[in-house]
Amino acid sequence: MRSEESKFVDHFRNAEEFLKDPEQARWHDRALWFVRQKRDTAAASVPEWEELRRAAETIKAHTLEHLGYYLERFEERAQANGIEVLWAEDAAEFRRLVAEILQRHGASRVVKSKSMLTEECGLNPHLEARGIEVTDTDLGERIVQLAGDRPSHIVLPAIHLRKEQVAEIFSSHLHTDPSNADPSYLTRAAREHLRRKFLEADAAITGVNFALAEEGAFVVCTNEGNADLGTALPDLHIACMGLEKLIPSARDLGVFTRLLARSATGQAITAYTSHFRRPKPGGKLYLILVDDGRSALLQSSRRELLSCIRCGACMNTCPVYRRSGGHSYGTVVPGPIGSALAGTRDPGRYASLPFACSLCASCDLVCPVRIDLHQHLLDERQQTIRVPEYRGKVRGLKAAAFLLRHPRLYRQSIAALRWLLPRLPRSLIYNRFNLWGREREMPSPAPRSFSELYQARQGADNER
Amino acid sequence: MNAKQIILSRLGGHRTPPAEYPRPAIRTRPFDDPVQAFIDALRTAGGEALFVEDTASLDTEIIRAFDDPANIIDTRTPVSPTLETMERCDLAIVEAAFGVAENGAVWIDPAERYPRALLTLARSLAILLPCEAIVPTMHEAYERLDFDELAYGLFMAGPSKTADIEQALVLGAHGAMTLKVFLTPISGQSDFISPKEKQ
Ligand code: SF4
Numbered sequence: 001m002r003s004e005e006s007k008f009v010d011h012f013r014n015a016e017e018f019l020k021d022p023e024q025a026r027w028h029d030r031a032l033w034f035v036r037q038k039r040d041t042a043a044a045s046v047p048e049w050e051e052l053r054r055a056a057e058t059i060k061a062h063t064l065e066h067l068g069y070y071l072e073r074f075e076e077r078a079q080a081n082g083i084e085v086l087w088a089e090d091a092a093e094f095r096r097l098v099a100e101i102l103q104r105h106g107a108s109r110v111v112k113s114k115s116m117l118t119e120e121c122g123l124n125p126h127l128e129a130r131g132i133e134v135t136d137t138d139l140g141e142r143i144v145q146l147a148g149d150r151p152s153h154i155v156l157p158a159i160h161l162r163k164e165q166v167a168e169i170f171s172s173h174l175h176t177d178p179s180n181a182d183p184s185y186l187t188r189a190a191r192e193h194l195r196r197k198f199l200e201a202d203a204a205i206t207g208v209n210f211a212l213a214e215e216g217a218f219v220v221c222t223n224e225g226n227a228d229l230g231t232a233l234p235d236l237h238i239a240c241m242g243l244e245k246l247i248p249s250a251r252d253l254g255v256f257t258r259l260l261a262r263s264a265t266g267q268a269i270t271a272y273t274s275h276f277r278r279p280k281p282g283g284k285l286y287l288i289l290v291d292d293g294r295s296a297l298l299q300s301s302r303r304e305l306l307s308c309i310r311c312g313a314c315m316n317t318c319p320v321y322r323r324s325g326g327h328s329y330g331t332v333v334p335g336p337i338g339s340a341l342a343g344t345r346d347p348g349r350y351a352s353l354p355f356a357c358s359l360c361a362s363c364d365l366v367c368p369v370r371i372d373l374h375q376h377l378l379d380e381r382q383q384t385i386r387v388p389e390y391r392g393k394v395r396g397l398k399a400a401a402f403l404l405r406h407p408r409l410y411r412q413s414i415a416a417l418r419w420l421l422p423r424l425p426r427s428l429i430y431n432r433f434n435l436w437g438r439e440r441e442m443p444s445p446a447p448r449s450f451s452e453l454y455q456a457r458q459g460a461d462n463e464r
Numbered sequence: 465m466n467a468k469q470i471i472l473s474r475l476g477g478h479r480t481p482p483a484e485y486p487r488p489a490i491r492t493r494p495f496d497d498p499v500q501a502f503i504d505a506l507r508t509a510g511g512e513a514l515f516v517e518d519t520a521s522l523d524t525e526i527i528r529a530f531d532d533p534a535n536i537i538d539t540r541t542p543v544s545p546t547l548e549t550m551e552r553c554d555l556a557i558v559e560a561a562f563g564v565a566e567n568g569a570v571w572i573d574p575a576e577r578y579p580r581a582l583l584t585l586a587r588s589l590a591i592l593l594p595c596e597a598i599v600p601t602m603h604e605a606y607e608r609l610d611f612d613e614l615a616y617g618l619f620m621a622g623p624s625k626t627a628d629i630e631q632a633l634v635l636g637a638h639g640a641m642t643l644k645v646f647l648t649p650i651s652g653q654s655d656f657i658s659p660k661e662k663q
Contacts, residue, residue: 048493089470139626156631163632187634190637191638225584226638258601
């Protein structure tokens with residue numbers, strides 16, 4: 001099941017790393033919980049919220065059911081609007097297409113607004129290796145780009161960094177005062193720096209939040225306006241989307257624009273909700289439709305994961321994500337949806353992710369498209385438990401299952417352990433075989449078991 | 465086979481046109497006072513709404529609200545400013561087609577009247593919106609929109625903003641740092657029905 005080159009991602013160990021700085025970990029947990037609370041307030045302010053969620057689920061399911069039809073329709077309409085539509089089967093083809101377009105237009109400086117797809121496909125390193133400068137223009141993404149780091153959240157890419165760290169990063173790259181960590185000061189500095197990048201750019205790359213089959217148009221949502229500024233200046237715009245971003249028509253947008261920002265940050269709508277239907281006069285607009293595993297996912301039992309609109313709500317609410325940080329997942333998309341998606345790609349490499357879940361199902365309740373996230377994670381455990389890394393766990397569970405099937409043996413073992421546990425030295429109890437005890441203290445055994453107490457009460461003196 | 469054919473063949477049975485598409489209809493609750501709801505939502509989004517009692521005094525009020533901006537670009541008549549002019553622009557005056565009560569957003573379509581870049585390059589935006597052109601929610605907003613003539617258009621809710629550094633909200637990430645909507649009295653030209661008339 002595991003491919004040879006894939007390296008096992010140990011979420012548990014990575015989380016330990018994150019928790020080494022307890023103060024920062026606590027801040028991370030609280031900051032995201034605050035976003036979750038803002039989401040709750042925003043959702044509660046819309047009386048028809050649940051109706052909207054059901055509608056979003058229905059629209060996405062319908063579009064996926066007829067995805068091929070809608071894609072062809074979209075292509076036809078978009079081409080009629082002067083948008084050049086290209087298709088890429090996988091990440092490699094996507095990277096090649098983007099590089100070719102840029103080279104054909106002689107573009108060497110690119111401004112890019114947020115797109116998880118370009119992260120997924122490793123676009124930046126590919127372009128940089130060809131002498132093309134790519135500037136991520138979303139502030140959070142720019143921070144991690146300058147730091148040589150990776151986003152740890154799909155909506156809040158730099159949520160793992162404190163303002164003092166940002167001040168440090170900016171002082172070495174943008175020559176700001178290293179002792180000034182005021183967010184306004186730092187944001188102004190980034191604005192000046194990025195404004196120059198915008199003015200110099202030969203091309204803009206954007207993601208796509210929603211593509212409209214009927215209108216042959218697409219929508220990009222940002223708070224900073226970086227997609228708008230980026231695409232307004234250079235004559236070349238390349239928009240990149242996964243196949244699943246499609247919806248039938250602009251008339252379905254009401255549902256999604258009402259859900260997206262409220263779920264993501266608790267805002268009623270993003271500051272910029274921008275609709276692109278035709279290239280600028282004299283400009284060129286390309287749109288690349290990327291499969292990269294999506295068609296395979298559509299044919300599988302995990303199909304509904306394609307409905308995700310990347311709002312990040314499942315991350316903000318997840319007790320495990322909040323306390324382990326986005327980097328602990330070793331994926332581009334972290335958190336509950338990231339774990340579920342990773343399992344469909346490489347269950348061996350990402351075998352620890354379905355277990356990075358308390359099965360509390362809080363993600364299911366906040367997800368604006370009603371994906372049964374915890375159920376997917378539970379199902380994936382069946383598969384991923386088989387990796388060699390979990391042999392110990394499986395043995396332990398098998399032993400437990402055997403004991404539970406043999407009541408007499410079970411009672412005898414319990415009695416023996418009750419006597420033994422307090423007498424054994426710690427090193428014999430807490431060792432590498434006791435996976436459960438790695439992070440926990442064993443409870444001190446009760447003097448009498450439940451059934452003993454029960455029988456004593458019933459006055460029964462014989463076991464059946 | 466090219467990439468398109470390969471992808472479509474992978475989609476297999478998912479290529480049939482839908483027999484029907486029962487678009488989910490959402491029952492929205494009307495606002496008692498959509499104009500007030502718009503004003504409140506815009507404030508939450510970091511913007512500000514101002515009433516203009518008399519259209520004749522509109523220009524003076526705009527100037528006053530922005531502390532005497534030096535470089536103004538007024539798009540009420542078509543303009544084609546240079547990039548340098550736009551970069552120096554302190555205030556751009558633009559018209560919005562309509563606003564949305566639930567979130568304080570306004571619909572802006574520059575069409576051929578001014579360059580797209582002006583909307584993000586200008587330091588401040590004064591947006592003119594007829595009071596009666598406020599729809600309750602995004603559903604009604606999209607019913608209004610006509611995509612046939614559209615090249616690029618956007619809903620703008622307050623100024624450009626970011627909270628990427630420690631979740632601290634900062635206005636003016638890349639685009640306009642301040643955004644004020646001037647609610648003008650009923651112009652008589654609008655095809656909007658005021659919510660009161662509707663009842
Ligand atoms: S799975 Fe749902 S909650 Fe999570 S990012 Fe996607 S849409 Fe948002």
